[in-house]
Amino acid sequence: MGFRALLAFPAPMNQDARTDIGSAGVSRPDTAVRPMIEARGVDKRFGSFQALRRVSLEVGRGEVVVVIGPSGSGKSTLLRCVNRLETADSGEIVVDGRKLSDPRLDVNELRREIGVVFQSFNLFPHMTVLQNLMLAPMRVRKLDRAAAEARARKLLDKVGIPEKSDARPTQLSGGQQQRVAIARALCMEPKIMLFDEPTSALDPEMIKEVLDVMMALAHDGMTMMVVSHEMGFAREVADRVVFMDQGEIVEVGTPAEFFQDPEQERTKRFLNTILRH
Amino acid sequence: MGLFGGLDANSQLFIQGYFTTITLTVAALGSALVIGTVAASARVWGGPVVQSFVRGYVEFFRNTPLLVQLLFYAVLLAPANLNITRDPMVAAIIGLSIYTGAYVTEVVRSGIISVDPRQIEAARSLGLSQLEALRFVVLPQAIRTVIPPLGNLSIALVKNTAIAGGIAATDLLKVAGIIESRTGGDFTPYIAILVAYWTLTLPLAWAVSRLERRLAFAR
Numbered sequence: 001m002g003f004r005a006l007l008a009f010p011a012p013m014n015q016d017a018r019t020d021i022g023s024a025g026v027s028r029p030d031t032a033v034r035p036m037i038e039a040r041g042v043d044k045r046f047g048s049f050q051a052l053r054r055v056s057l058e059v060g061r062g063e064v065v066v067v068i069g070p071s072g073s074g075k076s077t078l079l080r081c082v083n084r085l086e087t088a089d090s091g092e093i094v095v096d097g098r099k100l101s102d103p104r105l106d107v108n109e110l111r112r113e114i115g116v117v118f119q120s121f122n123l124f125p126h127m128t129v130l131q132n133l134m135l136a137p138m139r140v141r142k143l144d145r146a147a148a149e150a151r152a153r154k155l156l157d158k159v160g161i162p163e164k165s166d167a168r169p170t171q172l173s174g175g176q177q178q179r180v181a182i183a184r185a186l187c188m189e190p191k192i193m194l195f196d197e198p199t200s201a202l203d204p205e206m207i208k209e210v211l212d213v214m215m216a217l218a219h220d221g222m223t224m225m226v227v228s229h230e231m232g233f234a235r236e237v238a239d240r241v242v243f244m245d246q247g248e249i250v251e252v253g254t255p256a257e258f259f260q261d262p263e264q265e266r267t268k269r270f271l272n273t274i275l276r277h
Numbered sequence: 278m279g280l281f282g283g284l285d286a287n288s289q290l291f292i293q294g295y296f297t298t299i300t301l302t303v304a305a306l307g308s309a310l311v312i313g314t315v316a317a318s319a320r321v322w323g324g325p326v327v328q329s330f331v332r333g334y335v336e337f338f339r340n341t342p343l344l345v346q347l348l349f350y351a352v353l354l355a356p357a358n359l360n361i362t363r364d365p366m367v368a369a370i371i372g373l374s375i376y377t378g379a380y381v382t383e384v385v386r387s388g389i390i391s392v393d394p395r396q397i398e399a400a401r402s403l404g405l406s407q408l409e410a411l412r413f414v415v416l417p418q419a420i421r422t423v424i425p426p427l428g429n430l431s432i433a434l435v436k437n438t439a440i441a442g443g444i445a446a447t448d449l450l451k452v453a454g455i456i457e458s459r460t461g462g463d464f465t466p467y468i469a470i471l472v473a474y475w476t477l478t479l480p481l482a483w484a485v486s487r488l489e490r491r492l493a494f495a496r
Contacts, residue, residue: 135413
């Protein structure tokens, strides 16, 4: 449903227009009804390394949760457990009512509903931008070519680079590549978007264009789980901020509580190290 | 065929040798590509038993002389043993295919593992199955890596067909020997077959570099 609302927004034609769509305040769907993502007591280890320790977290429908924490704290692992790129050792994750531990679960069907944006973009270099966007809708959603292309062009418009449809990914800047990656994920009309450090591989001047697109998506009601070091984004867009350290969730709070008055000593220390400059 | 002087009387034999070499090359290359692609896929995605079987295949056939392998097949298939055929062409094609297939396996394997595993993750995250991810994302990228070394293997194969003469296939080299002995030590047949090999290998090299450029994409 969030996706339909996204398409209802005026197409951002340039950088300035795009920043405006973020300010169009849309009330979020009721997050109290039933969470989109529910993780309960999730453990995950890689060999002797405990990546996740009894992690429990709920992400409501239309909610934006930003996960922060030092590297190796388990935030990416948690994110990857949500679409089963990693499988939890114990505990339970339920996504949109589907138990991920269910042996009858169709993983491909689950993943159709979950868009993922990676730190390293992971666009397909042997395809044009348009082909990148059309592959999954045609193969997985069985759209015909015309419908897939129409959808792809509409989304390229949304992310502000309609003119790049025939370019190869490598001909684009990092920021443009990441916007294509977001559009590629949105082409499947997912119910959830996962972002795994989407701006960490970008030059500073390109971070804003990607965050603007994400912000528009958030204001539009998309359910989002974002692993990021962008504190400005977290402050402005997140409904809740989650701090993880050593595989545990240390603290969860609204951005206001979290940044101004963190309860836990570990959170304070972490915020000090990153906000000092 | 006046071009080749003393060759005139033997031009028919020469042409036969030329086509024998082409037949050996095309047949062995075709089967080697099939063998190599299947074996490489098994090596990368198969279970541990399959993987070590493929490894054994590659190491065994890469590390024995081709001529010995061809002689082995010729004797094995001969009436005295399995009684399948005494045709040296069949033995030569089988031998060249299995031998070249071992090299193709290694080339295709390196092509597959050169594709960033995050490409599969991205494809699977879009809801594509493992097989769809391989077909639409991994293999198209692997092919690009694999074309230049496969070109080298094809050229090597053309040259390796000369060994088939050792089990009495009437390929170019064999034909040159026959003509030489008929004409009493004339060396021109050898010049002729050098040129004949070039007419196969040089266009092949040219075609491969063209294909390489056409398939190229910046990474």
